[in-house]
Amino acid sequence: MKTENFDARFDEGEDVTAYLDIDKARRPAREQRRVNVDFPAWMVEALDDEARRLGVTRQAIIKVWLADRLEQRRDSAA
Template sequence: MKANEFDRKFDEGEDVSAAVDWSKAKRVNSETRRVNVDFPAWVVESLDRQAQHLGVTRQSLIKLWIAERLE
């Protein structure tokens, strides 16, 4: 399938997943960088309570909340 046909099908909402080699797929801008942030103890305690309530780690919760805010 040529690229313009693929684009047209995708834009029209057709399923193009069969035309993709998922073993070679890469996410754009997915490289990670370490960032250190200092929080007051009460913030960390609140984050821990919320993370436990949701069944996720503190780090996962922070990443999720920041990503949601940036959207």
């Protein structure tokens, strides 16, 4: 299937998963790297409270908040 056809089907709301090879799928520029960060206890407790409130993990809340902040910084620099 040509890209234009695939994009058109996707844009029309069609389920295009049958056309994807999920085993070979990857997210460019999204490779994972492990980072260790030490936080004060009060900050970990506050993160845990917020994560529980949202029903996500501590790691998820940290990733989302950092990504938001980095995007804001990138947008303000543009």
